[in-house]
Amino acid sequence: MGAAGQDGVAQEIAAQVQQLILSRELSDGSRIPSERDLAVLLSTSRPTVSQAIRILVVKGLVESRRGSGAYVRLRPEVNLAASMSLMLEVDPESVGSLAELRLSLESTGVVRAIERATPEELAEAERALRRLAGSAGDIASWMSADTYFHATLIGASHNTYLAAMFDSAHTALIDYEYRAWVDSGTVPRWLEPDRIGDLTAIHEPILRAVQRRDVDAALYAVRHHHEVMSRHLRLSA
Numbered sequence: 229m230g231a232a233g234q235d236g237v238a239q240e241i242a243a244q245v246q247q248l249i250l251s252r253e254l255s256d257g258s259r260i261p262s263e264r265d266l267a268v269l270l271s272t273s274r275p276t277v278s279q280a281i282r283i284l285v286v287k288g289l290v291e292s293r294r295g296s297g298a299y300v301r302l303r304p305e306v307n308l309a310a311s312m313s314l315m316l317e318v319d320p321e322s323v324g325s326l327a328e329l330r331l332s333l334e335s336t337g338v339v340r341a342i343e344r345a346t347p348e349e350l351a352e353a354e355r356a357l358r359r360l361a362g363s364a365g366d367i368a369s370w371m372s373a374d375t376y377f378h379a380t381l382i383g384a385s386h387n388t389y390l391a392a393m394f395d396s397a398h399t400a401l402i403d404y405e406y407r408a409w410v411d412s413g414t415v416p417r418w419l420e421p422d423r424i425g426d427l428t429a430i431h432e433p434i435l436r437a438v439q440r441r442d443v444d445a446a447l448y449a450v451r452h453h454h455e456v457m458s459r460h461l462r463l464s465a
Contacts, residue, residue: 340386
């Protein structure tokens with residue numbers, strides 16, 4: 229079967245698993261059956277199931293945890309993220325505007341997190357950073373860990389609407405940025421394990437600034453992350 233045919237089958241498998249999730253047969257936080265079990269259940273191959281899971285990760289319906297498996301991640305803002313993704317489909321040139329929106333939302337979010345984050349929330353953000361550092365080399369796990377890290381910090385703003393809008397913009401950009409690599413099953417050079425230092429260097433300063441309650445440093449770190457992400461987006465175009 230050609231690459232186009234494999235992509236089509238993976239999309240079909242992803243749609244079947246998505247239907248299981250949305251029909252509530254798989255509840256929020258529940259572990260999805262293993263790739264081997266899904267391959268048997270859906271009469272397909274494990275590589276196809278693996279690609280289908282990556283498709284669901286970029287949609288924000290599934291969270292991949294390295295060494296643990298895939299889990300359902302139902303959020304009320306999924307439809308908003310889907311709308312943003314559709315806008316990108318219609319006008320790919322608008323990706324810069326979406327990235328700009330994400331930057332604005334994250335900048336506001338970290339300032340509010342500095343004002344409002346509890347010790348427990350900062351401890352969870354520290355765990356999220358460690359999880360991120362352990363996810364290099366696995367594109368599905370990285371996408372999930374990256375989303376969780378940023379969502380944890382913005383969630384500490386204690387503004388659910390801000391957090392929902394940020395998560396939606398971030399998810400839509402992740403979908404756009406990683407789509408080619410998800411479809412091909414490859415890992416971009418900048419995400420390979422030997423580049424983990426570079427990856428940590430654009431995330432850790434955000435958390436450290438929030439922990440120190442340093443607004444200027446937090447805004448600088450968020451801006452730097454945005455600039456690096458923008459370069460990745462240009463590589464995806």
